[in-house]
Amino acid sequence: EAQVTQNPRYLITVTGKKLTVTCSQNMNHEYMSWYRQDPGLGLRQIYYSMNVEVTDKGDVPEGYKVSRKEKRNFPLILESPSPNQTSLYFCASLNGSSYEQYFGPGTRLTVT
């Protein structure tokens, strides 16, 4: 089954404690992306990757890092999380020929 998986699905942490949210896709897509979703603000793109070792900033990259060392994986790293990063995070992968994005189930992060 074609899918995008994220882990963990729920995470509560404290300010300043580094964390990583993993994302993996099994569709051999070159493009992957991270979004955060907040009430009233909708989905906003954090980072995206066009291929292995190729990443670029989206609209809200501050406070986040990404890496793309393998085609199937695209982890999101918060080096020093702050309460304003409390949000619902989605990973997505894209069929580059059709621009169809497939989203993961989401990770709800709370930073206290």
Added chain:
Amino acid sequence: QKEVEQDPGPLSVPEGAIVSLNCTYSNSAFQYFMWYRQYSRKGPELLMYTYSSGNKEDGRFTAQVDKSSKYISLFIRDSQPSDSATYLCAMSTPGTYKYIFGTGTRLKVLA
């Protein structure tokens, strides 16, 4: 002004009604237009995808793009309670992989 504007709703309609959902945008470079459906506690799923202007139909769903007015629409015919969800429009420019989403419209179809 936001690049993409979408009325957040909520929009409540009786079962069987025709639903019209809309987005306006300001960036004339957008060429790819998408509609996503998001159920509570789930990730968005792609409903419709349109390149440039025109109409596209898929079952009970029709997507329209009017580039001259910078306006896109999603019509749902014979709406069902299972259509109750948040609908998000999204747009992108050729050659980039940057997507701009609307804030979503919450739809409730009453049985």
